[in-house]
Amino acid sequence: xxxxEAHSTVLSIEEEAVIVAFRRHTLLPLDDCLYALQPTIxxxxxxxLHRCLQRHGIxxxxxxxxxxxxxxxxxxxxxxxxIDIAEVRTGEGKIRLFVAIDRTSKxxxxxxxxxxxxxxxxxxxxxLIAAVPYNIHTILTxxxxxxxxxxxxxxxxxxxxxxxxxxxxxxxxxxxxxxxHDIEHxxxxxxxxxxxxxxxxVRGTFSLRDGQVERMNRTIKEATVKRYHYDTxxxxxxxxxxxIAAYNYARRLKTLQGLTPFEYICKIWTSKPERxxxxxxxxxxxxxx
Numbered sequence: 001x002x003x004x005e006a007h008s009t010v011l012s013i014e015e016e017a018v019i020v021a022f023r024r025h026t027l028l029p030l031d032d033c034l035y036a037l038q039p040t041i042x043x044x045x046x047x048x049l050h051r052c053l054q055r056h057g058i059x060x061x062x063x064x065x066x067x068x069x070x071x072x073x074x075x076x077x078x079x080x081x082x083i084d085i086a087e088v089r090t091g092e093g094k095i096r097l098f099v100a101i102d103r104t105s106k107x108x109x110x111x112x113x114x115x116x117x118x119x120x121x122x123x124x125x126x127x128l129i130a131a132v133p134y135n136i137h138t139i140l141t142x143x144x145x146x147x148x149x150x151x152x153x154x155x156x157x158x159x160x161x162x163x164x165x166x167x168x169x170x171x172x173x174x175x176x177x178x179x180x181h182d183i184e185h186x187x188x189x190x191x192x193x194x195x196x197x198x199x200x201x202v203r204g205t206f207s208l209r210d211g212q213v214e215r216m217n218r219t220i221k222e223a224t225v226k227r228y229h230y231d232t233x234x235x236x237x238x239x240x241x242x243x244i245a246a247y248n249y250a251r252r253l254k255t256l257q258g259l260t261p262f263e264y265i266c267k268i269w270t271s272k273p274e275r276x277x278x279x280x281x282x283x284x285x286x287x288x289x
Contacts, residue, residue: 010048015041019049020056027061035252078105078268078275079137081128082213085116085159088221090230097240098124101216103140105268106253107132107261108216110244112237121159122173129181133265133280136183141174143187161187220244249284 011019018040023033034049053059080103088097096116100109109128113120129136144157144164162169171179178185223243230236249262256264265280 010043010045011041011052015044016052016056019044019052020058023053023058029061029254030059031254031258032252035258076104076138077272078102078107078265079132079135080104080140081136081138082140083121083125083128083160084142084213084217085121086217086221088112088225088236090225090233090236092231092233095233095236097217097220099213099217099220100124100128101213102132102261103212105261105264106256107248107265108244110220110240112233112240114233116159118159118173122177125174125177133278133283134268134276136181138184138186139178140186140188143189157187161185 019033019037022028022037026033026036028036030046030050030053034044034046037049038044050059081100082103083098083100086097086099087094089095096113098111098113098116098121101107109131111124111127113124125139141160142157144161160172160174162172162175175185177183220240220243224230224236224239228239230239247261249260252258252260259267262280262283269276269280
């Protein structure tokens, strides 16, 4: 006869309670839970974690509306950034969240601005270039909206490139910054399987969003404005800055074989230093930064 109630021979009741509470609160995938919990529970293994989640009926995450089957991106060297703009709110009103994420290293860079014009977008790119320790070779942004019946929105793409009908317009300032730094500027394609998200609920029949940076937008919002109320823009900026620092330097990712984005960057530095303009270890947060 076995035990009347299934229990772990590896985990204590208190440790199982921590695991269950963490999973239910964060809704992180199995491997991300493992990497986050191992510093607290050093003897935790992937199999013991999986069995624990099964015992408590939370081994499968709930489906999220809008999620689509995952497809692999083409492999690129570090330096391929996706950039997008989202709108968030505090007690002071609306504010624009600029987000950039490297397709390969998953390194993220964000900034809050009260407006989202092309000059601010160009300065965001300059700041991104200065913040990243390696060379950026490609930038992917949204294709500018071209339909006259579609209302202009925060992320309509005109902050990053001229519309196709603007044949007499001067070179876009964002394109000029790309050219000055030898960066190829690419635009998302309509209904492209690697980059599109369903925008029909927002903008009629168009589907132009970049999927990878959209997921990062959603992650940031779920960790901040969807969970907490902020009286001021400054409070939100402080929390987002702390969140991105924790993400870049402490969050272990399955796609990076359990490394954090910063650890992955340092690993690339040791094998291909020619891609870097500064030693990434100089960017380590701490007393000297």
